[in-house]
Amino acid sequence: MNPKKIEDKLAVNKFDVDQEVHIRIKEDICCQCKELDCLYACPAGCFTVFEDHITFSFEGCLECGSCRIVCEKEAIDWTLPRAGFGICYLYG
Amino acid sequence: MKQHFDAIVVGAGPAGCACGLTLAKSGLSTLIVERGKFAGAKNMWGGVFYGPLFHQLFPDFWEEAPVERYILHHRISFLTADAALSADFFSSKFGRKPYNSFSLLRAKFDRWFADKAQQAGAIVASGLQADDLLWDGSRIVGIKAGGDELPANVVVACDGVNSILAEKAGLRKRLLPQDMKQGVKEVIQIPRQMLEQRFNLSGDEGVAWEFIGSFTKGIPGGAFIYTNKDSLSIGIVVQLSALIKNKIEANDLLEEFKEHPEVARYLSEGELVEYSAHLIPTSGRAKMPELFADGFLVAGDAAAFCLVTGLNLEGSNLAMASGMAAAEAVIQAKKKEDFSKKSLSSYSHFLKQSLVLKDLETFRKAPKFLENPRIYNVYPGLACDMAEKIFTNDGRPKKKIWKQLKRSMKGNVSLLQIASDLYNIKKAL
Structure with missing residues (x-):
C-alpha cells in the first residue's frame, strides 16, 4: 500500500540533511497570524500548528519556494540549503 | 590569478545546459554553476520533451540520451467524481523519427545534458551555489559562490522559478501566488510489462495524458500521467493563490485524483519511489521580468518563460530555446567585446527568432482566460453528464439531446455564459 500522508511520502525521497537551517520563521509575526497560508501552500507539510503556534521543520523541504511567495507578512526568512544539501531527486 | 570567464551560467537545468553548451561550442570560456550534487538533482517536471528542435542540436539523441518513451498517444480526460469522458489522439507520424515528443x-x-555541455568544453561545477552577484558600479561582472569571487563578462541566470539572481539584479518584482501554479508529483514504479499491458503499449511507445475536472475542487489546474519506461509520472498542477484561499493542500487533491476509478486502476500494485514539488510561473508574458542588464541575462523559468495554451504548459522546451537565444546574444556581444545592456539586448531578437516570444505573445490572453472556474467545475461535469445520458439505457424513453443538455445546464451555467466563454476561447486560444 502506497503512502497517502505527506510525511510518509517524503520518507521515500533522498535528502542530504544539513545541520544548518535554511528557512526560519519570524515567530513574533507568525504567532499572531490568522491566515496560516504557509500551512496550505507547503507541499511538504513543513509547517504545523503546535499548541496554537506555527512550527517549521526544514528537513523535508522540497525547496519549491511556495511559502516565501504566499506569506504576505514576509515572516519567512527564505534561503536555499547550502550547495549539495537538501532534496536530491533521483527521478525528477 | 583567477580565471576570467566569458560567461558564467547559473543553473544546470534545461536553460542552463542549452546555454552553456551553445556557448562552449562557439569556443567561449564557460562555467556552469549548479547548486545540486549533480545537474538535475533539484529538478522535477511533468511534461513532454519535444524532439525535432533537440534533434537539430543532437542528431538522433534518442539513441543515446536517457529519454523514457516516445509519445504516441496524447489523451485528455474530463473527470467527475465517478465518471470520465476521454479523447485519445494517436498519429503514426508520432512514432516516426525524429519523434515528436518524449x-x-x-x-x-x-x-x-550537463555532461554534453562539459564535453563541448564548458566547465560544469556541481555542488556550487551562486550566492550573490559581483558588481562594478552598475555593471554585473561575475558571481560570488562558495566564498569565492568568480569574474565573467556575462552572467546568465538560469536559476529557476525562484531566481535569486534576477531579484538581486533588480530585474524582478516580488513573485505573487496568483502568478504561480504548484506542481506536485509522484513517480510510481510499475513492472514494465504490466505498464505496457495496462496502457496497451509496445516497445518504447508512450502516453501523455492530461486531466481536468472535479478533483481540483474548482481550483484552476489539472492533472497528468506520463508513462516512463517502468514507472508513471503522476501529478497535479494547481493555482497557488487558490490553494491558500480555499485552505486546501495540493497533496489532498493529488490523493483524490489518484483514487478516481479511471485513474486508480492504472496505479494498482505500483510502488511510490519519489514525491516532488515545484512552482511553475504561469502568468505568461504579463509577468516576465526585464530580461537583460549590463553583463546579465535571464533565461528559462527564471524569466517566467512558460507557455500556457489551455491544453498544456510548456516550460522546459522554452527554457532550452531561451538558453540558446541567450547564448547567441553573448556570442554576438563577445565579437564586439561589448557586454553592455544595449549590446546584450540582441537577446530579444534571438528570442523572437526562436519563437519563444512569439508564442508567448500569441497566447498572452490564455492565462487570464484559464482562471475561469467554469472550465474546471462546470464543463467537465456537463460533458460527463451528457455522455452518461446518451449512453445509459434504463428502459425509459429517451429525450432529445438538446433538452437533456438544457436540463444538465440548469443551475450550473447559462447559455449566455457559454456564449461568452466560447467568445473568450476564440480571443485567448
Whole structure:
C-alpha cells in the first residue's frame, strides 16, 4: 500500500540533511497570524500548528519556494540549503 | 590569478545546459554553476520533451540520451467524481523519427545534458551555489559562490522559478501566488510489462495524458500521467493563490485524483519511489521580468518563460530555446567585446527568432482566460453528464439531446455564459 500522508511520502525521497537551517520563521509575526497560508501552500507539510503556534521543520523541504511567495507578512526568512544539501531527486 | 570567464551560467537545468553548451561550442570560456550534487538533482517536471528542435542540436539523441518513451498517444480526460469522458489522439507520424515528443525524467536527463555541455568544453561545477552577484558600479561582472569571487563578462541566470539572481539584479518584482501554479508529483514504479499491458503499449511507445475536472475542487489546474519506461509520472498542477484561499493542500487533491476509478486502476500494485514539488510561473508574458542588464541575462523559468495554451504548459522546451537565444546574444556581444545592456539586448531578437516570444505573445490572453472556474467545475461535469445520458439505457424513453443538455445546464451555467466563454476561447486560444 502506497503512502497517502505527506510525511510518509517524503520518507521515500533522498535528502542530504544539513545541520544548518535554511528557512526560519519570524515567530513574533507568525504567532499572531490568522491566515496560516504557509500551512496550505507547503507541499511538504513543513509547517504545523503546535499548541496554537506555527512550527517549521526544514528537513523535508522540497525547496519549491511556495511559502516565501504566499506569506504576505514576509515572516519567512527564505534561503536555499547550502550547495549539495537538501532534496536530491533521483527521478525528477 | 583567477580565471576570467566569458560567461558564467547559473543553473544546470534545461536553460542552463542549452546555454552553456551553445556557448562552449562557439569556443567561449564557460562555467556552469549548479547548486545540486549533480545537474538535475533539484529538478522535477511533468511534461513532454519535444524532439525535432533537440534533434537539430543532437542528431538522433534518442539513441543515446536517457529519454523514457516516445509519445504516441496524447489523451485528455474530463473527470467527475465517478465518471470520465476521454479523447485519445494517436498519429503514426508520432512514432516516426525524429519523434515528436518524449517522456523523460529530469534528474536523469539533465545530468546527461550537463555532461554534453562539459564535453563541448564548458566547465560544469556541481555542488556550487551562486550566492550573490559581483558588481562594478552598475555593471554585473561575475558571481560570488562558495566564498569565492568568480569574474565573467556575462552572467546568465538560469536559476529557476525562484531566481535569486534576477531579484538581486533588480530585474524582478516580488513573485505573487496568483502568478504561480504548484506542481506536485509522484513517480510510481510499475513492472514494465504490466505498464505496457495496462496502457496497451509496445516497445518504447508512450502516453501523455492530461486531466481536468472535479478533483481540483474548482481550483484552476489539472492533472497528468506520463508513462516512463517502468514507472508513471503522476501529478497535479494547481493555482497557488487558490490553494491558500480555499485552505486546501495540493497533496489532498493529488490523493483524490489518484483514487478516481479511471485513474486508480492504472496505479494498482505500483510502488511510490519519489514525491516532488515545484512552482511553475504561469502568468505568461504579463509577468516576465526585464530580461537583460549590463553583463546579465535571464533565461528559462527564471524569466517566467512558460507557455500556457489551455491544453498544456510548456516550460522546459522554452527554457532550452531561451538558453540558446541567450547564448547567441553573448556570442554576438563577445565579437564586439561589448557586454553592455544595449549590446546584450540582441537577446530579444534571438528570442523572437526562436519563437519563444512569439508564442508567448500569441497566447498572452490564455492565462487570464484559464482562471475561469467554469472550465474546471462546470464543463467537465456537463460533458460527463451528457455522455452518461446518451449512453445509459434504463428502459425509459429517451429525450432529445438538446433538452437533456438544457436540463444538465440548469443551475450550473447559462447559455449566455457559454456564449461568452466560447467568445473568450476564440480571443485567448
